[in-house]
Amino acid sequence: MRATVMYGAGDVRVVDVADPQLKEPTDAVVRVLRSAICGTDLLHYGAMPPDEQGMRIGHEFIGIVEETGADVAGLEAGDLVVAPFMYADGTCAFCAEELHTSCPRGGLWGFDGVDGAQGEAVRVPWAQATLVKLPVAADSSLLPSLLTLADVFSTGYHAAVTGGVGPRTTVTVIGDGAVGLSAVLAARRLGAEEITLMGRHKARTALGREFGATAVVAERGEEGIERLRELTGGTGTHVVLECVGSPSALETAFGVTRDGGTVSRVGVPQYVEGPVGFDVFNRNVTLTGGVAPTRAYIEKLLPDVLEGRVEPGRVFDRTIGLEETPQGYRAMAERTALKVLVKP
Amino acid sequence: MRATVMYGAGDVRVVDVADPQLKEPTDAVVRVLRSAICGTDLLHYGAMPPDEQGMRIGHEFIGIVEETGADVAGLEAGDLVVAPFMYADGTCAFCAEELHTSCPRGGLWGFDGVDGAQGEAVRVPWAQATLVKLPVAADSSLLPSLLTLADVFSTGYHAAVTGGVGPRTTVTVIGDGAVGLSAVLAARRLGAEEITLMGRHKARTALGREFGATAVVAERGEEGIERLRELTGGTGTHVVLECVGSPSALETAFGVTRDGGTVSRVGVPQYVEGPVGFDVFNRNVTLTGGVAPTRAYIEKLLPDVLEGRVEPGRVFDRTIGLEETPQGYRAMAERTALKVLVKP
Structure with a gap:
């Protein structure tokens, strides 16, 4: 064959x-x-x-x-x-x-x-x-x-479920690839009403909006973190679905998570270590998720x-x-x- | 004054x-x-x-x-x-x-x-x-x-609560200091029936047993991980309460966590980055906890x-x-x- x-x-x-x-x-x-x-x-x-x-x-x-x-x-x-x-x-x-x-x-x-x-x-x-x-x-x-x-849809769903997404959680999705868009769809399906998609490919983020994203942040890195914090009264969101797997995506994820909140990752890690030191500890941020x-x-x-x-x-x-x-x-x-x- | x-x-x-x-x-x-x-x-x-x-x-x-x-x-x-x-x-x-x-x-x-x-x-x-x-x-x-x-007792309790300890979870506590011993007491209070305390100071681990520890592992590092895995049929425990904060304690914590389980840390991190790459991802291990x-x-x-x-x-x-x-x-x-x- x-x-x-x-x-x-x-x-x-x-x-x-x-x-x-x-x-x-x-x-x-x-x-x-x-x-x-x-x-x-x-x-x-x-x-x-x-x-x-x-x-x-x-x-x-x-x-x-x-x-x-x-x-x-x-x-x-x-x-x-x-x-x-x-x-x-x-x-x-x-x-x-x-x-x-x-x-x-x-x-x-x-x-x-x-x-x-x-x-x-x-x-x-x-x-x-x-x-x-x-x-x-x-x-x-x-x-x-x-x-x-x-x-991809099950993987996005895994991110949302392990992240604890529900009607009362605000959500950020990092990544506008197929998994990120699936995570938007999953978060919406689980009842989230505020879903910000971080991505810069217009055709993709447009589909993300149809899937349930209520805002899009195109900026990346520090600028993206600032922009997202502006959108959320300075605090970040309860749950962040990290659907990329790069070191910078993980860093952004922690940067946009509300104190006491959760980063749920489904992007395959392209890093050996991650920034889970004092700042993340001090803010009681959880890192969860994994292979779906x-x-x-x-x-x-x-x-x-x-x-x-x-x-x-x-x-x-x-x-x-x-x-x-x-x-x-x-x-x-x-x-x-x-x-x-x-x-x- | x-x-x-x-x-x-x-x-x-x-x-x-x-x-x-x-x-x-x-x-x-x-x-x-x-x-x-x-x-x-x-x-x-x-x-x-x-x-x-x-x-x-x-x-x-x-x-x-x-x-x-x-x-x-x-x-x-x-x-x-x-x-x-x-x-x-x-x-x-x-x-x-x-x-x-x-x-x-x-x-x-x-x-x-x-x-x-x-x-x-x-x-x-x-x-x-x-x-x-x-x-x-x-x-x-x-x-x-x-x-x-x-x-200390509230901090140990925070570790156990955020780690999801309950009657059906097996627990490892890393560290026989006052917080580790408090975590043992908290885990027992929350219904855990299998609690292994990792520590090597005999007077302390003896108090740990009185607080509810059902086993003690005195070995550290790779040897400690192996010993704990032996005690748990090879898999590690559902929840690991990391009450030290050193890089090696965090590494041990991931090493003794069952796939799908949780490391809950309350030891103040003496590290900037932690080993949260592919292995932890692939085993769906969660890192939670923080300042109590x-x-x-x-x-x-x-x-x-x-x-x-x-x-x-x-x-x-x-x-x-x-x-x-x-x-x-x-x-x-x-x-x-x-x-x-x-x-x-």
Whole structure:
């Protein structure tokens, strides 16, 4: 089959790879109907050292079950399914607590001999626990929104939930990428009435306003902190959803958090240490969030998507075929695309 | 009057200073009945650059009201009162949220022209909001326990509350100082049944066991992390109360926290940055806590102390007169005393 392989920074190719086959009785093979390119794929695209072997990539997909192992119950060939961006066994203590990302037998698509999602098909470990059946047809117009449950919308929701967003909290969202916009949508869905989006790409912040942002701050760094504090009577907001992961985004996050408030981060940290010393301590600011156990959110958010109460799929502003993933990466890296949908 | 003044690292003297007088109509003057030496005083004692002027010091006291300003209601001469370690106006938005430590008009004893507590008397700003009347006599045997409400017991309680300690959480407490032992007591009071105390001073950890610790880990650093993980089936505990503030204590705290769990810190950070990068993110570990708004806890914890359900005053293992505070500092610095009570 054909699949996307990354060979180093800026070097993505679509090549022939072995067809996926059942290895374990708990596996399924799923034909990919839609996949996507993610901001975290771009981190590799910007920094991966050259590697002749290459790395299978992509971790978001909706597909149709082709074959299931002997121990997979509740799924059969022909089922339309969505996968969270990490697979998990569904039986360990962490899965029971809905922290599937800490499952000792779980993992990320594209690593440890597991297929990446930007290809024609995927072998799915722990298929019964990992996959969620979707009650829609293969040509449903809801597919883009349903695909965001795999990662970006669920990730934005994780930020908002762990940050404690509710009707009485004021919120800042840092970052106008697909996760930041998803976090705006999630905060609104959880009842927040004051949501300030910090971002400087006009088309993106415009979508953020449609998703529920009530103000936009385009300035960055110290200037951005000052501007946001002005907007909030000098104090900052109760909750800050940090959806970038850069050192400066984290610094800004602490700078715009109200004393006693919370920074909830879902941007993958591009830092080893963070500024959590005396100032943050003295202001009783909490740092929470982390990698989103999206498996836990798919079923919770599914009714909202199926019934049209939210349309997170609007973050996709370009659709390409599988052979075009190299162009898709380029478009996202150059920020001419917000988020790219791949139709193999 | 006589008061303790610190002139530099290791240089504490008891000297004559001006008698406190009402400056604002919201002030009171309180004669000190009991004060104490605190671990945070020791930070200055270890590091203060020489200063001929000196710095008034001490921030824990119980006393008797001598005089009140015209705008102070509800207090009169003769009242026995305890003060939290920071005064606050009681009227701002932060005070209303019980985050008195962020009160813009609040402050710490000994700074900005306000008296320190290790003296004969103190001028109390915002006296009506700051002081809490105690329904006991001046010779009550409860005074030591009541004095811990000013700082250490309330601080340990803050750690446990912000960390989310409850009957279903396993807990690690890092540090066997007065705050760490108070945190053990607080965690037990909040229903925790598994409390591991990390500390290596036998007399202190023995008191920790009496306060509710169910296990003690004397090892430190990597070895301590390994030992604690062994005790918890490899995972660490749900909540870790970090009561030291050193970089290594914070590192240990993250190392012994279960995935999805919380580090709640009340040790004053002796670091500018902390290790909150990918590993902490990937394990969904939260960092919370901060300087304790003890004013909020005094009334909540008072019944427990008055009715003898807790005896946090057992952390005091030496009592001295005011003229002996230099010896008191030395004893705490050399760890021959756990916590020193001062009887002016």
